[in-house]
Amino acid sequence: MEYYKSFYQEATELSKSLPEEQSELYKRYFLPLPLDQLWQSLMDTGDGGDAEEKGLRDLSKLFSENLSFKPDLVVGSTRHFFEKESEFVNVLNSDEVTEEHLSGKMYKSSEDKLVAFIHATSKKYIFISVPAKKKASLNVLFANYMAPSSVQVLVKIGEGAELSLFEWFASKTNGKEKSLLGVLHEVEAGPYSKSEINLVHNEDANTYVLNFSKTKTSDNGKLGMNYVYNGGFNTRAKNELLAEGYSSRNDVVELVIGSEEQKFDLNTIITNSGQDTVSDLGSRAALMDKSVCLLKGFANVDTDARGSRSFVNERGILLDKSAYMSSIPGMLIKNSNVKATHSSATAPIDEESEFYLMSKGTDKATARKLLVSGFFSAGISKMESPVAKSTVASLVHEKINMGRFGSIPKLDISNIWFTSSKESDLFEGHYKYRELQ
């Protein structure tokens, strides 16, 4: 950690010259974070001791009771424990991490002040390594338990290996001082590997959220990254996904459900650098009350990415007049033999759809809830993991129907309609997932 502290100071100095720090125009497209204040609170955090461990166990129990499955690993601000040991996972405290552990690291502290911040403040490192041709499934519960938390997750998926990783980010704060949950992922998806990583942010309204990730997919590898932003007071995310190997594929889903005065500043960059690669980014945001979302999806298509396909699709629903969304899709195409599209649409609830549902008897509030659930169902249906599908559906239900976030919801998927491209599965598909209840 000492090693990284200097980088944070250096990166802070460097970032002063960045447009978002300098220009009033750029500032409109970035949400400010009181990093120095958070930095101090992270530095002041001591070992949470037995109280933290007990609190985390209670949280894990509540999670299991409400969502009907147990996390395999629980990671708090300073403590962690396994509910179920896994041969694929190794958790180290920052003082146990050596340069060897971090060899081949994709992120450099100097490239971003926030990355440097997470590097400097990470107390836990989680190494997930799935050897060639192995299959692994892992559920992790993270929490900033009574103290700010910053963690790094470094994932290596071997050739032909498969990983299904589900991560839930929760909070237990004192409700007074602002807290933080910062997470940084680095994912190397090997050749012919097939993986899905689901990150579900449901921190409380007292928590700043930092979510950074960099991924790299090798030849014929497939990687699905699904980001759900439901919790937190102020979320800053930057995710960079590289389809590097020949015929590799990255599918990215971003779902944002904002309420109260939540703020989300999300920057996702998909890059096709290999031949015949596919990158597909689908972002959906529904905003209530005074919530704000800046959705910045960007597609890079490199010179060597002949035959590649790249899609950026951003859609938003504003459920209240005081909600604000700025959708800024972008593209940089350096090869002419590619397919690339981007689209963006933000609007209030469609009046014709609302009237249609109301004319059949559903009241206005129910009609709106159905429409918002439907809006998210397309994204949720893209998730392959049944655990991710059902928990995210429950989260959407909790937020839309009860206006709550930050706690662990009861499993309820009755309002989400899981669609499928397989005609024969369509009719029974919904009820298959209902059985999870």
Next chain:
Amino acid sequence: MALEIKDLHVEVEGKDIVKGVNLMINDGEFHVLMGHNGSGKTTLAKAVMGHPSTKIKAGDIIFNGQSVKDLTADKRAKLGIFLEFQAPVEVEGVGFVNFLRAARESTSGSTVDMKQLMGEIRDYTDKLAIAGGVIGRSLNQGFSGGEKKKAEILQMAVLKPKLAILDEPDSGLDIDAVKAVAQSISEIYKKQKMGLLLITHYSRILNYMEPQFVHVMAGGKIVANGGKELIQKLEKEGYESFYNGK
């Protein structure tokens, strides 16, 4: 008495569309409303259901003795009015069955027995020759024109209204489907003893049905009232004769 429309004047986007319509539909009666394109039939139907684009300038809509002109669409539906849409809206991600369950719970005011609901859906799915996969999709999304119409009739069967307004249930249907839809409507109408107002341009669907009253609309007004003989007159002389005030 189920529905009474009294001297109704309706404007849409500042334009007068319905210009003084009077119509009375008693419980269990089957009425047909015919008219050329732009005569105001759909606007009248939308106004009865409370579409926000329709502004009632004068007159009233009475349903079972209660004025409904200031009620929202869901409240009118709860009283028992059903509108089958000429162009049903495609609603992304809202499952057909989920929607029907929510609508049924809302109109009946009680929790739905899913097994019973699925039984009713399957029954009418067979009668209307709707492919099972269609019901499994999102509401009206990816449905063909005919499938949308059949799905609306299925909704009517399940929601059991007191009065159904069917806005061109025959448009977009092939010859066999027109017959199947007509027979299903007739069966539901008789079984549920509801009032029925069927809006159409063409007489073909009426070959399989027995309406008691036929009305012709032109220029925002009802210009002729009668029985099935009016249909034959229309077939012979066209709408123009009514439009010209013959």
